[in-house]
Amino acid sequence: MRFQLTDEQEALRAGVRALLARRFGPDALRAAVGRPGVLDRALWRELGAAGLFALRLPEAEGGAGGGLPEAVLAFEEAGRALLPGPLVATHLAAGEVAGAASGETVVTDVSGGLVEWLAQADVVRGDASGAVPVRSVDPLTPLHRAAKAARGATPAPDPVAVLLTAAEQLGGAARTCELAVAYARTREQFGRPIGAFQAVKHLCAQSLVRVETARAAVYAAAVTADRLDIATARLLADEAAVRGARDCLQVHGGMGFTWESEVHLFLKRAWVRTHRAGLNTYGDDTLAEDLLSGTA
Amino acid sequence: MELAHSPEEEEFRARLRAWLAEVLPTLPPKPSPGDWPARRAYDLGWQRMLYDAGYAGLHWPVDAGGRGATPTQHLIFLEETEKAGAPYVGANFVGLLHAGPTIAAEGTPGQRARWLPPVLRGEEVWCQGFSEPDAGSDLASLRTRAWRDGDTYVVSGSKIWTSHAEVADWCELLVRTDPSAPKHRGITWLAMPMDAPGVTVRPLRTLAGSNEFAEVFLDEVRVPVANRVGAENDGWRVTMVTLSFERGTAFVGEVVACRRLLRELARAAYDSGRWDDAPLRRRLGRLNAEFRALWRLTQWNVSEAERTGGVPGVGGSVFKLRYSHARQELFDTAAEVLGTGSLDLDHPWVLDRLSSLSYTIAAGTSQIQWNIVAERILGLPKGR
Numbered sequence: 001m002r003f004q005l006t007d008e009q010e011a012l013r014a015g016v017r018a019l020l021a022r023r024f025g026p027d028a029l030r031a032a033v034g035r036p037g038v039l040d041r042a043l044w045r046e047l048g049a050a051g052l053f054a055l056r057l058p059e060a061e062g063g064a065g066g067g068l069p070e071a072v073l074a075f076e077e078a079g080r081a082l083l084p085g086p087l088v089a090t091h092l093a094a095g096e097v098a099g100a101a102s103g104e105t106v107v108t109d110v111s112g113g114l115v116e117w118l119a120q121a122d123v124v125r126g127d128a129s130g131a132v133p134v135r136s137v138d139p140l141t142p143l144h145r146a147a148k149a150a151r152g153a154t155p156a157p158d159p160v161a162v163l164l165t166a167a168e169q170l171g172g173a174a175r176t177c178e179l180a181v182a183y184a185r186t187r188e189q190f191g192r193p194i195g196a197f198q199a200v201k202h203l204c205a206q207s208l209v210r211v212e213t214a215r216a217a218v219y220a221a222a223v224t225a226d227r228l229d230i231a232t233a234r235l236l237a238d239e240a241a242v243r244g245a246r247d248c249l250q251v252h253g254g255m256g257f258t259w260e261s262e263v264h265l266f267l268k269r270a271w272v273r274t275h276r277a278g279l280n281t282y283g284d285d286t287l288a289e290d291l292l293s294g295t296a
Numbered sequence: 297m298e299l300a301h302s303p304e305e306e307e308f309r310a311r312l313r314a315w316l317a318e319v320l321p322t323l324p325p326k327p328s329p330g331d332w333p334a335r336r337a338y339d340l341g342w343q344r345m346l347y348d349a350g351y352a353g354l355h356w357p358v359d360a361g362g363r364g365a366t367p368t369q370h371l372i373f374l375e376e377t378e379k380a381g382a383p384y385v386g387a388n389f390v391g392l393l394h395a396g397p398t399i400a401a402e403g404t405p406g407q408r409a410r411w412l413p414p415v416l417r418g419e420e421v422w423c424q425g426f427s428e429p430d431a432g433s434d435l436a437s438l439r440t441r442a443w444r445d446g447d448t449y450v451v452s453g454s455k456i457w458t459s460h461a462e463v464a465d466w467c468e469l470l471v472r473t474d475p476s477a478p479k480h481r482g483i484t485w486l487a488m489p490m491d492a493p494g495v496t497v498r499p500l501r502t503l504a505g506s507n508e509f510a511e512v513f514l515d516e517v518r519v520p521v522a523n524r525v526g527a528e529n530d531g532w533r534v535t536m537v538t539l540s541f542e543r544g545t546a547f548v549g550e551v552v553a554c555r556r557l558l559r560e561l562a563r564a565a566y567d568s569g570r571w572d573d574a575p576l577r578r579r580l581g582r583l584n585a586e587f588r589a590l591w592r593l594t595q596w597n598v599s600e601a602e603r604t605g606g607v608p609g610v611g612g613s614v615f616k617l618r619y620s621h622a623r624q625e626l627f628d629t630a631a632e633v634l635g636t637g638s639l640d641l642d643h644p645w646v647l648d649r650l651s652s653l654s655y656t657i658a659a660g661t662s663q664i665q666w667n668i669v670a671e672r673i674l675g676l677p678k679g680r
């Protein structure tokens with residue numbers, strides 16, 4: 001058993017991280033918030049060229065021939081960077097919708113009764129007719145609510161979409177833990193860095209515990225692609241992302257409550273993702289039913 | 297990243313399974329929980345069987361008499377023995393997981409030859425005399441004194457919460473040899489025979505009603521200098537070697553057992569009609585996720601240990617924190633399933649619920665673990 005990243009996987013992760021640091025750093029993030037509802041198509045094509053969407057397509061079809069573990073690592077990085085756009089939907093459409101793999105075509109879908117980035121998408125998968133705009137809580141995720149009829153007919157969520165969303169949540173969770181720690185080391189009160197106070201220290205430590213446990217669950221699900229492993233990954237990653245962002249906000253004090261700080265963006269995106277592919281009560285029930293099944 | 301086992305690992309598992317199927321039916325009946333001498337005999341008997349079959353000290357280095365197994369093989373061993381319902385490490389815990397590895401790492405050849413084989417063969421039991429009434433979380437402030445008198449140390453003081461003290465032959469003892477040095481620098485590690493004159497053991501009753509640990513009073517106990525492992529006043533460093541063994545794979549069997557219990561809980565909830573209670577069902581589903589994830593985290597940590605070839609590191613603190621709280625949540629949920637049955641001490645889950653309360657205290661409280669994670673992994677400033 002070698003449940004660790006391979007050298008190639010480490011390199012892939014570093015490569016995606018470097019690309020996103022260069023193309024979607026803090027300034028670009030702020031600029032994106034200033035232009036709500038507009039997707040950077042040049043960046044989208046670059047993501048396509050870098051292989052984010054074609055990652056799992058066979059090499060013969062112009063893909064990278066990667067598997068779920070590679071996709072999970074890339075989406076974890078996207079989550080860390082708060083990269084906007086219907087990334088998961090477009091990735092899933094690669095090889096099925098023309099231009100999706102290369103980043104020429106932006107693809108969104110109807111998922112959990114919502115449609116992300118409808119106005120900017122070239123192709124919508126699912127029935128978005130009659131969808132009405134929502135004033136989205138997340139400034140970087142425009143939302144439409146699907147018409148009632150379409151909502152009722154929601155198909156079972158695609159497990160890969162659930163897994164890649166969990167990977168994004170994991171990346172966001174890891175990043176908010178880092179942001180909290182960085183702030184706790186530099187912000188001083190009572191003549192000491194606030195990170196010297198246990199109340200703050202323990203918030204940070206608890207964040208890390210959630211991240212590392214979720215990481216093991218998400219990576220394992222990427223290896224097995226098992227339905228229950230994916231449900232587990234989702235539950236733990238949602239928890240790590242939402243609570244991690246909340247604790248990060250708390251550690252930042254008044255600064256955490258500002259529009260200017262990026263902390264709220266992590267929390268809001270985490271909230272949006274918990275609704276993707278339907279709320280995670282689906283996962284609770286799946287995991288409960290499993291306990292009554294014969295196999296261990 | 298992969299979770300599949302190599303053919304060698306699968307062969308190891310198959311051989312182990314076959315052996316377990318053969319020997320477990322030959323075990324004597326389990327002794328009653330309160331009968332410590334019988335428990336000692338039972339645990340040592342099991343250790344002897346492991347030794348005869350070549351499974352003793354699986355994860356110990358070969359030159360210490362161990363098998364030098366890989367961390368993954370050790371994981372398979374712990375998983376399979378638990379699944380087959382084999383006895384726990386029990387009274388052999390300190391010998392196999394604390395004192396033994398410390399002596400293997402820090403002892404002289406003579407010390408290794410004297411103390412390690414009896415642990416592996418199931419002949420001697422060790423206990424751990426670290427904590428004191430005034431030195432718990434702040435272990436380094438311990439005050440039990442040892443003076444040099446020729447070839448012996450004369451030890452006086454008291455230890456507390458010493459598990460298995462009543463049935464132990466040896467105690468890995470931390471004493472203060474230099475009271476004037478900074479607290480971490482004046483400590484020495486000694487192997488003390490529990491039958492030495494001046495040693496008095498007074499059992500303490502736990503909240504579960506059992507006598508699992510004891511106070512140990514030391515009144516001018518004479519311990520040969522030859523029983524010192526490591527240099528005088530270097531005991532803190534020697535001890536850290538031990539403590540890092542205390543975390544990591546220590547809970548593998550328990551996680552397997554918790555996952556089985558969770559299924560029993562769900563079945564009990566179903567049979568009693570409580571399954572229709574959506575919040576309870578959801579709580580069970582979340583626990584399933586929790587213990588599945590803990591199993592994955594174990595596999596991750598074991599693979600990491602295998603990759604780095606090292607001792608389990610502070611990553612063990614992350615696991616211990618998550619696991620000890622999950623275990624308490626598991627038994628609280630069991631109580632919810634049992635309803636008023638949760639007040640009946642004759643139900644085994646009720647005793648387990650009581651003992652689960654020690655998990656966030658023993659071997660470093662959760663608060664101390666959070667400090668460790670914050671300071672050693674996240675690099676936050678040290679508190680006092």
Ligand SMILES: Cc1cc2nc3c(=O)[nH]c(=O)nc-3n(C[C@H](O)[C@H](O)[C@H](O)COP(=O)(O)OP(=O)(O)OC[C@H]3O[C@@H](n4cnc5c(N)ncnc54)[C@H](O)[C@@H]3O)c2cc1C
Binds near residue numbers: 428459460667680
């Ligand atoms: C079942 C069981 C078996 C044990 N077996 C053994 C054994 O075999 N050998 C042995 O040597 N010891 C053993 N112990 C002792 C165990 O290691 C100690 O109980 C533990 O280290 C805590 O010490 P304490 O009990 O003195 O609590 P204290 O240190 O007094 O702690 C009391 C409370 O204060 C908190 N606290 C203390 N310091 C800090 C701090 N710096 N920051 C934040 N919070 C703090 C703690 O978290 C805790 O909540 C055992 C304990 C139990 C429960």
